[in-house]
Amino acid sequence: MKKKSAKGKQERRTKSLGLDLFQMDALQEIGNIAGAHVATTLSGIIGEMILVDFSESNAIFVENLPTSIGSPTDEVLAVYMKVCKDSKRKDNGMIFLVFPHEKALRISELFQKKPPESLKYLHEEDHAAIIEIGNICICSYLNALSKFLDSVFVPTPPAIASGMLGAILQLPASLAAEHSTYAIVINTKFIRGKDKVYGFLMFIPDLEMQKALLVRFGVDPEMKVRS
Amino acid sequence: MKVEEMEELIVPAGKYYVVSNPIRLACIGLGSCLAITMHDPRKGLGGLAHTMLPTYSDGHDKENPGKYTDMAIYLMIDELIELGGHKSGLKAKIVGGAQMFQNPNTDFLDIGKRNIDSAIRTLENEGICLVSKHVGGSKGRNVWFDVCTGMIDLQMGRNAMISI
Numbered sequence: 001m002k003k004k005s006a007k008g009k010q011e012r013r014t015k016s017l018g019l020d021l022f023q024m025d026a027l028q029e030i031g032n033i034a035g036a037h038v039a040t041t042l043s044g045i046i047g048e049m050i051l052v053d054f055s056e057s058n059a060i061f062v063e064n065l066p067t068s069i070g071s072p073t074d075e076v077l078a079v080y081m082k083v084c085k086d087s088k089r090k091d092n093g094m095i096f097l098v099f100p101h102e103k104a105l106r107i108s109e110l111f112q113k114k115p116p117e118s119l120k121y122l123h124e125e126d127h128a129a130i131i132e133i134g135n136i137c138i139c140s141y142l143n144a145l146s147k148f149l150d151s152v153f154v155p156t157p158p159a160i161a162s163g164m165l166g167a168i169l170q171l172p173a174s175l176a177a178e179h180s181t182y183a184i185v186i187n188t189k190f191i192r193g194k195d196k197v198y199g200f201l202m203f204i205p206d207l208e209m210q211k212a213l214l215v216r217f218g219v220d221p222e223m224k225v226r227s
Numbered sequence: 228m229k230v231e232e233m234e235e236l237i238v239p240a241g242k243y244y245v246v247s248n249p250i251r252l253a254c255i256g257l258g259s260c261l262a263i264t265m266h267d268p269r270k271g272l273g274g275l276a277h278t279m280l281p282t283y284s285d286g287h288d289k290e291n292p293g294k295y296t297d298m299a300i301y302l303m304i305d306e307l308i309e310l311g312g313h314k315s316g317l318k319a320k321i322v323g324g325a326q327m328f329q330n331p332n333t334d335f336l337d338i339g340k341r342n343i344d345s346a347i348r349t350l351e352n353e354g355i356c357l358v359s360k361h362v363g364g365s366k367g368r369n370v371w372f373d374v375c376t377g378m379i380d381l382q383m384g385r386n387a388m389i390s391i
Contacts, residue, residue, distance in 0.1 A: 063240040160329060167325065168258060168328075170327070173279060174260070
């Protein structure tokens with residue numbers, strides 16, 4: 001019953017933005033496909049089994065984006081890369097890999113083979129480790145995307161931020177606000193054992209990328225959206 | 228009225244509130260966005276804008292001018308005057324405009340700095356006194372603005388709370 005209600009809510013929201021649920025489901029699939037690649041890559045890096053909990057796609061008003069995956073005051077670490085197609089260097093989207101601060105400490109320990117629970121704070125070398133992990137994971141996501149769309153997508157050098165989730169996600173909100181009133185967000189949540197939130201990967205494709213994905217899925221790309 | 232007893236209203240991104248009652252206006256999780264406060268000490272009026280982009284011409288959404296630093300300032304001035312405030316007596320403060328992501332190749336990400344510059348320029352053009360600012364850096368902020376006193380309490384990252 002609760003699920004039906006949530007679905008109804010999503011339907012109302014997407015319809016209000018002129019989107020089709022079928023189109024949204026198709027976009028969500030890329031989260032499942034590419035997110036699974038990231039989970040495998042991350043598992044290999046840290047030697048722990050990481051799984052995809054769920055992927056979802058949503059049309060979110062840009063001003064609501066900073067609160068879309070958690071409380072604005074949650075302490076997190078985020079790695080950001082822009083997505084560019086081929087050598088044209090034209091932006092085709094944004095990708096954020098987000099780890100809760102506590103998980104980032106444990107990941108950094110595993111990556112650098114430090115004793116468990118030995119890190120209380122993230123130092124410069126830990127930030128470097130998380131950047132490297134983010135770089136590898138995001139490239140894994142883009143590899144899946146490149147294969148799926150038969151194109152080459154390359155990322156810009158990674159940038160890292162540490163702090164409140166709401167403050168960090170104001171960047172994609174502002175960048176998206178330059179071109180649209182809302183953003184299509186394909187979000188993949190990762191879990192490990194009992195850790196219900198191990199991390200998030202947030203992919204925000206631009207309109208051109210959305211259309212390419214829909215065509216590949218055999219879905220009508222004519223988005224009746226207010227761009 | 229004691230601060231603890233005061234009603235608190237969170238101003239979401241892209242909005243501005245102008246009020247004439249004793250209330251605390253807050254912005255939680257302020258990153259590259261900017262909090263602009265205006266206060267008329269003689270009338271006890273105040274407003275807070277939580278802006279996302281520097282200028283109205285930068286954005287796509289023309290129906291919500293509160294998203295834009297320059298337009299939010301113009302609108303807050305107009306509404307404070309409508310409530311009985313005097314433009315010449317308005318005192319402004321700005322907080323936020325951080326560059327959350329650190330990378331030598333990401334100057335284009337510095338929307339925060341552009342927001343700050345736009346606020347300073349617009350306030351100067353409007354002849355509004357900018358009495359205090361706490362801007363830039365690479366950490367998020369939480370901001371509480373006391374409309375009665377015009378004081379701002381803010382916390383940047385895990386640092387101790389300060390007042391400006």
